[in-house]
Amino acid sequence: MIPQEQSSTAVAAGPASTAVRLLEVRSVSVMFGTFMALDDVSVNLDGGRALGLVGPNGSGKTTLINVVTGLVAAKRGKVLFDREDVSGRAPHRLAHLGINRTFQIPKPFTGLTVRQNVEVAARYGKGRRSVEEILALTRLDRVGSRSSEELTAAEQKKLDLARALSTAPRLLCVDELGAGLSVSELDEVALMLRDVSERWGIALLVVEHLMGFLERVTEDVVVLNAGQVIFEGSLVDALRQPNVIQVFLGG
C-alpha cells in the first residue's frame, strides 16, 4: 500500500480531471441549546464517489446529514452543492437539486401502498425515473401493492432507499441503513447501494456502525468524535490510528 499523505480537506476526492467537487461542507457548527453537536466540521465529496461517516453515538454523524439535507440549520458555516451555496434551503428544494437521504428509522408513508410511496417521491421529487424500475431495483416489485406499514423492517429500509432513489439524487446520504438487518440482507443492500451509485453516478455519504457494511460501499472515511473531525482518510488507515481506536474502544 502506498503511504497516504494526510490531507486537511477532501478525502473522497479523485483527480480533478475525472471528478467534480459535488459537496463541500465548510466549517459547519451546530448548537442544540448549549450542546455543541457539530464543531467546525468540513467535509468534501466528489461526484460519484462514496464517503463513510463513522464515530461513536452522539458524535454528530446524523446531525451532519441533517444539515446537508436541510432538516437542521447550521449556526455557522456553509454547505456548497455543485459550487452553489445551499445553506438554509428547505429540504424539498434540496431534493429537487439532487440531494436526498434515507432515515435511520425509516418512516414510510403509512396508509399508502409501496408503489404509491415511490410514486409520490418520483412525481414531487422531479426525478423522472420509472417507478417500476426503482421497485425492481430495490426488489420491492413483488410487494408493490401492499400497504407500507405491513412491510418487514428490512423492506421498509429498502422502501426508504427506493423513495430517495426515485428523486434521482446526485448525492445520497445513507443513515445506518445496515442497522438491524440480517447478514444476507446486509449483503443485498450493500450491493444495491454500490450498484446504483455506479450506474447513476450517485455520490454516497454513508453513516454506518457496521464496518463490514461500510467497507463494501466505500474505502474512504471521516471519523467524527464529539462533533469534531478527528480523522480523514482510508478506512484501513483509520483503524490504525491510535486516537480513532481510542474513541471506538475506550470511549
Next chain:
Amino acid sequence: MLLEFALIGGVLTGMYYGFLAVGLNLVFGVLRFVNLAHGSVVVLGSYLTWELSNTWHLNPLLAGLIAFPPSLVLGAVIFYAVTPRLSRSADPEMLSLILFFGIAQAIEAITTIVFTSNRRALPGSTLGASSVSILGQRYPFYWVLGAAIAVPVFGAIYIYLYRTRLGLATRAVMSSPDDAASVGIDVKRVSAICLGVGLFLAASAGSLSIFIRGGTDPAQGIAVTTFAFTVIVIGGLGNPISSIAGGVVLGCAYNLAQAYAPSWSGVIPYGLLLAVMLIRPSGLFGSQVRVA
C-alpha cells in the same frame, strides 16, 4: 382606582384560575393528552355544589371534598378501560383527544338528564360573607375565598410532587414513561391515580366556579376546558405548579379588559392562547418545549 381594582382582582381570581386548571396540567404532564372532559367535570362539580347547598342545606364547599372517592374511581375506570386499546392505535394522541371529547359529551348529557339544562346559580351570601375590603376597595368574598383555597391546594400539590414517593414516581413518569418503567415504577398505576386526582381537582374547582363564573349550565364544559387550557399554556404545559402563574396572568389580563374594554374581555382568553402558542409555545414560565 380602576387599575388597582383590576390588578388585585386579577391576582385573586387568577390564583383560582390556576386551581381550576391545575388538574388539566397534571393529566397532560403524566398522560400526555389534553383531557377535554376537564370542563365537563368542573360543571358536574358545580351542580353537585348546588344540590348540596339547595337540597341538603350543607356548606357548598363540602362538595369539593366528597368528590374525591368517586373521582379516583372514575379516573381508574376510564384509564384501565381505554388506554390499552388507545396505546396500540396508530395515532394515540389525536384519538385520546377525540375520545375524551366523547366522554365530555357523555358527561354533559348525563348532567343535563339528571339536573336539566337550566342554569343554576348560588348567591354569594351562601358562603357567609358577601364582600371583603382590601386597601379601601371591596371585592366579592368568593374571589378572596378562591385565592385562599388555591394557596393550600398548590401547597398540597407541591408536597405531593416533591415530598412523597408517589410524587417522585409521578415526576419520573412525567419526564419519561419508559425510563420510569425501567426503574420499576408502575407507570399504569401512577397514570390512573393522576387521572383520578386530575378529575378530583376539576370537580372541587367546580364548587367555587358556580360563584366565580356567576352560575353554571351543562353547555359550559368546553368553554371551561378552553379557558383552563389557556391557563396551562401560559404557565407552561406539563408543569402543574406553574399553572398558578398562568392563572394570575390570565386573571389580570381579563380583569384589565373588563375594566377598560369590557366588550372585548371575552376575546382575552382565546386571543392570549393563540398568541402564546404561536410566539412562545413553551409558555411564559416554562423552560422546555414539549411537542405533543
Next chain:
Amino acid sequence: MLRDDETLVGEIPGTASKDRVTQLFRNRSFVGDAAVALVLIGVFAFGRSFEANTLLLVNLMVYMILAQGINVSYGFTGYLPFGFVGFFGAGAYGMAVSTSKFHVGAYPGLVAGVVVSVVVALILSPLLRLRGSYFAIASLAAAEALVLLVSNPSAQGITNGAYGANLSSVFNPGASYVSTVVALGLVTAAVVWLKHSPFGLALRAIKADRSSAAMSGINVVRVRTFAWVISAAMAGLGGACYAWVISVFYPGDVFSLTTSVFAIIFALFGGIGTVVGPIVGTVVLYGIYNAIGITVPQYFQLIYGLLIVVIVLFVPRGLASLGASVFGRMSR
C-alpha cells in the same frame, strides 16, 4: 467487484402487465367514487319531490359539505380543527354582509362567502405549525375569538353585531336549494379528485411523515396550506349556501361549536380518507339526530358521546373500513 448488473437492470418480466392491472384497479375505485358523487347529486336534485322538508335536505347537504371539509383537513392532512365552524360562520357572514350591506347579488354573495373564509384560513395558517391537540384547541380558540369579533358591538356597523343577519333582499328558496346541491357536487368532486390525484397522495405523505415528505420533494408548507384553504373554502361555501337558505340568523347559529362537533363525528363515524365515509356518516347520524335529537337533544348527545368512545376504541377508521374489510372478504 460487483458485476451482476444483469439481474438488476433489464426488463423485469411481468412489470408492464402488472402496471396495467394496477391502473385498471385504480380506475375501478375512481369510477366507484365518481358514481357515489353522481348518485348523491341525483338524490338531492330530485330530493324535494319525495321529501317535503326542504330544511332537512339542506341540513343533510350542509353537514355532508362540512364533514368532507373535515375529511380534507383531518383525513388527508392530519389536522383536526375543532373550530372548523369558524369557516362556516365566516362564509355565512361573507354572504350576508356582501348582499345586505354591499347589495351584491346572491351568486357574487356566495363567492364572497368563500373568499372571506379563505382569507380567514390564510390569516390562521400559522396555526398549521402546531401539531396534534395543540392545533385542534388553537383552532377552537380562533373560532371562538371570531364569533366574539363578529357579534361585538364595535362590529355592529358591518355585521349587525348580536342582532344577527338578514338576507331577505336575496331570498329565493328555489335557487338557494339548487345552489346547495351544486355546492355539494363541487365539494364531493373535489374530494374524489384529492383521493385519486398525486396531490392527494402528497397530502397523505405529509400526514404520515413530514421529513420523509419533504425529502420526497414535497413543499410541505405550501401543500398543507393549500389543503387547509380548500377545506376552509368548502366550509365557507356551505356556510354561504346555508345563510342563503335560512335567510335570517344570529351569530350563535352559524358559529355553534355543535356544528363543528357534528361534522367531526359524522366524518369519523363514516370513515375519513374516503369519499363515501363522510356521506354515509352524515346520513346515518344526522338521521338519528333528526329522529330523536331534536326533541330530546340530551339523549342524542349521550348516544353520540358514547358512540365517539366506541368509534375511537373499536373502529378508528370508521364504517368505511368495516365495509371495505367485509367487501374484501366477500370478494376473495
